[in-house]
Amino acid sequence: MNKLLYLLIFIFISNILYCQTISGKVSDSSIGITFNVPNNWKGQQIPQGYIFVSDIEKGFILVTPHNFKTIDEIVENANMGINENNGTVLSLSDKLEINENSVAGIFKGFLEGQAAISFAKSLMSPFGGGVAVFVFVESENYxxxxxxxxxxxxxxxxxxxxxxxxxxNELEQILNNCRLTYMNNYNSGYGSGGIQDKIIIDLCEQGYFNYYDESQVVMNADDVSGYSSGNKNNTGNWNVIARGDQGTLILNFDDGNIAEYNLTFEGEKTFLNGNRFFRTYKDSNVEGTQPDCF
Structure with a gap:
């Protein structure tokens, strides 16, 4: 689950108390699922799927689609646990329950710095990908x-x-064979150097992407000069999904990591999670801005 997910979840949990909510049965043709919501639970649709809370029970339930292709990929991901940069670290605490079309396990650790336990179950769809269902509860209430x-x-x-x-379909047409480039320079001042962020994402029509992190840390002090570069090159498959009127770009990296970006547009300007990315195509006449797609 991506690093912004938990912040978004807690925002939506607050909104559930005041907005129209979902209960009973959920049917979502865009994901290709139907399921029943347990009694006394109510929720909302979010870009990552569906989230549910209860006036009686503790914690929250998250239902989210996944793009894993095999049970082995799910097992590998589960063994990695959940480790984010916001005080959220949950590790697999017992042996996984592995069946022909599902994987389940209990994870223990901390959610936003609070001791928590999660039970999660991932199912494979015969149409590709599948769905994961999580419940997160404070340890003392599990x-x-x-x-x-x-x-x-x-x-x-x-x-x-x-x-x-x-x-x-519209978003896919816009992003096919496209290069997205993010650039941001930060100078610490007084001649001491700074940070040069540059991220390039090539989205190819065949469904694969190339991801380049060319960020650099520039040093220019009295006794030290030079730079260090990220030079991270990664590949994988990409997809776009829509939840209501919100489009989301999903990057499924070959190493098992998944990145999600909310897409917004202002005229010809493109934003991923609020950050401006320049969008160029093969017909760009500026050297180095054409996507590397075959």
Whole structure:
């Protein structure tokens, strides 16, 4: 789960108390799923899927699609646990429950600095990808009934062929064979150097992407000069999804990591999670701005 996910989750949890909520049965043709919401739980759709809270029970439930291709990929990801930069670290605490089409496990650690336990179950869809269901509860309040809530959702879950929305088709057309470039320079002042951020994402029509992190730390002090460069080159598969009128770019890296970016546009300007990226294509006449797509 990406690093901004938990912040977004807590924002939506607050909104659930005041906005129209979802309960009963959920049907989402864009993901290709239907499932039943457990009694006394209510929720909202978010860019990452669906989130549910209860006036009676503690914690929250997250239902989110995944793009893993095999059970082995899910197992590998589960063994890595959840490790974010915001005080969230949960590690697998027991042996995984592995079946033909699902993987489940209990994770213990900290969520936003609070001791927490999560039971998670990931299912494979016959149409590709699948769905993961998580429950997160403070450690002192966790019991087996929270595992039952997750299993209740999973047992009711039915898959169908996803139907792409007009927004998803439009976004895919915009981003096919496109280079997205982010640049930001920060100078610490007084001649001491700074940081030069440069990230390039090539989105190719065949469904793969190239990701280049060319960020540099520049040093220019009295006794030290030079730079260090990230030079991180990564590849994987990309996709766009829409939740209502919000488009999201998903990068599935070959090493198992997943990055999600909320897409917004202002005229010809493109923003990923609020950061401006320059968008160029193969017909660009500026050297070095054409996407590396075959």
């Amino acid at each position: 019991s087996e009934k929270y595992k039952e809530f997750v299993n209740e959702i999973c047992n009711s879950l039915k898959f169908s062929e996803p139907v792409r929305s007009s927004l998803e």
